[in-house]
Amino acid sequence: MFEYSLGTMKSQLVLKNAKILNVFSNEWIEQDIAIQYGTIVGIGQYEGEKEIDLSGKYVVPGFIDAHMHIESSLVGPEELSKALLAQGTTTIISDPHELVNIKGTEALDYVLAAGRNTTLDIYTMLPSSVPCFDEDTNGAGEFSAEQMIPYIEDPNVLGLGEVMRVKDVIYEKDKMISKLELCKDLVIDGHAPSLEGKELEAYRFADVLTDHESSSFEEALAKLRCGFYVLIREGSQAKNLESIVKGFLEHNIPFDRTAFCTDDRHLDDILKEGHISYAIRKAIDLGLDVCTAYKMATLFPAQIYGLKRKGAIAAGYQADFVVLNDPKTVSIDQVYKNGHIATLKHVKAFEPNEDLMHTVMIPEVLKEDIQIKRRDKNTIIQLEEGSLLTKKLEEEVPGYVYFEPASPYNKVVVVERHGKNGNIATGILKGFNLEGGAIGSTIAHDSHNMILVGDNDDDILLAAKTLEHFQGGYVLIKDHEVKCIIPCPIAGLMSTQNASVVTKLLTDLKEEAQKMGVPKAIDPFQALSFLALPVIPEIRILDGGVYDVVNEKFIEQ
Known part of the structure; x- marks a missing residue:
């Protein structure tokens, strides 16, 4: 050569x-x-x-997403590959803990095999926290250190995925310590929303290297000072880039220990706004130096994850790059992958095992199963726009006022869908503002039980039955009729349809949800999917009931 x-x-x-x-x-x-x-x-x-x-024309290295979940795109790796390459992304660091929560090693084998079937370079972090919470019911049970061992030598495996069980780390629980020890020479990703002080120090002491959960400049700076690489997230629901970039610029903080990531970004947002290209453009618009913005999407993530031949245009580097008409607007002319113009032709999808296609097994759900007791004051889950955080409120909700027109309240229901215990939990949600129907999903991080929100019981029950019939996905019910459905039969998380079809359906669903009152600032299905994640403050709903994350206890409803 x-x-x-x-x-x-x-x-x-x-x-x-x-x-x-x-x-x-x-x-x-x-x-x-x-x-x-x-x-x-x-x-x-x-x-x-x-x-x-x-x-x-301008040429920059191919973009790298430092942390994402393929499952959040709602399509398989092959369809996602085409969508991301068109946006200049040539490499992703994926954590498949959504799939692994449902079907364990069988799901991991599928995503690794499907990833090898794509033009896009897909690297995998081994899920660290399956399940992320002992009292939440997932499908696979535990994904242990012993089960990880056969995958450690896979060249596409870069390390340990986001460590969500923070307390297991800082209190040295044996199962978590075994995973950290197994991956001690690899990259260990973090997940530490709102963690601070000595607990943050202890978490970093465990060799956790990155964190993507900072929702403010102050939180990002604290983690940077502690030695973490700060992955700046701009997803569909969690949008943290503006706060962090503005803060770094105002305080003259260097960006050389940062990188862009999307974490969870829906396909329609990718096709409409961009992927990592959107983060670059937004950062430049906020005043970030153009060269620095591109380095956060190329060189810096490559350095963090030890991808020695990625992230630069220089001798010895992989020929992945993006040809631009204008670097300030990230106007893409062409994308090259391995020295060839990236073709977006159809690739035959890797077929998942039949077991992965039949994962929605719910009990019969009746009206009496989803009632809420009348109280002087009820515990309320308050959504926060543009954030994954929620607020715990105590408010008077007389009678069934949350079913009245223009009420600020909706009923939220979680149904265990893995055929294990048939749990059904009900709570009250504020800030979603849905009127005249219900929406439902089998995508509910991280155990992915069925989650439903509505303003009347009949539509909530119809949403549950529809999701069971289609073996998962998203559904919107309006006036007692199925208005929109996106079937996602691959583990109840991903569609078998092509990207353009899924994008159209997703756009229709969001538009219909907004017509029914959901605020435009809220991605209805991303917001719904995180309501059951018990590792992000302040309050969540699981199949076992409404859960106070801060005080670590269930709340009687």
Whole structure:
């Protein structure tokens, strides 16, 4: 290969007259890019067997999502690959703990095999916290350190996924310590919303390296000071970029220990706004230096995860890059993957096992199962717009006022859907504002039981029956009729339909939900999917009941 770098032999492909972002020197340089066998062999003046004149267009490294869950896109890896490549993302770091919560190693085997079937580079973090909470009912039970051992040597496995069981770390619970020890020489991702003080220090002492849960500049700065890499999240529901980037700029904090991630981003948002490209554009609009913004999407995440041949346009690096018309607006002209223009042609999907296609097993749900006791004051789950956090309120909700028109309250129901105990829990939700129907989903982090919200019992029950019939997905009921449905039969999490169909259905669902009163600032299905996650403050609803995260106890309703 040295003869190609030296220029004594023509490379297979040379891109001429490119304005290249040098992520090492923070400058744009006008040179050629020589490529052989999918690798950049030189930057300078080169001749190639094939030459393409870029006519002064800008070239940056392919974008890297430092932390995401494929399942949140609602499509399989093959369809997601096409959508992300079109947006300039060439590599993702995926944590498949949603799938693994449902079907354990069988689900992990599926996502690894399907990932190898894509043009997109998909790296995997082994789920650390399955289940994330002992008193929540998932399908797979525990994913143990012993079960992880066969996967450690897989070249696409980079480390341990987000450690959500924070108390198990700082109080040295044996099962968690075994996982940390197993992955001690790899990257360990964190998940520590609102953690501070000595507990944060103890969490970092366990060699947890990253965190993506900072919802404010102050929280991000505290974690940076503690030695964490701060992954700045801009998802569909959790939008933390503006607060953190503004704060870093105002206080002159360097960005070299940060990277962009999406965590959970729906397909319609990806196709409409962008993926990591959206985060870059938004950061630049906030005043961040253009070179720094691109480094947060390329070099920095590659360095964090030890991807030595990614994140730069230089000799020896993988030929993944994005050709831009305008770097400030992230206007994409072409995307190259392994030295070839990324094609978005259909790839036959890797077929999941039949067991992964039949995971919704609920008991018969009757009206008497979902009633709430009348009290002087009820505990309320208050949604926070633009955040995954919730507030615990105590308010008087006389009679069944939350079923009245224009009421601020909705009923929220969780039904255990893995065929284990048939649990049904009911609570009161404020801030969702749905009128005239119900919506439901089998996507409810992290145990993914069925979750339903509505303003009347009949529509809530119809939503449950519809989801059972289609073996999972999203459904919207209006005036006692099924208005919209996205079937997601792969573990009740992902559709078998193509990206364009899912995007259209998802857009229709959101528009209909907004017509029924859900605020535009709330992604109805992302908000719903996080109401059952007991590791984010302040209050959640699980199949066992309404749960006070701060005080670590169930609340009688």
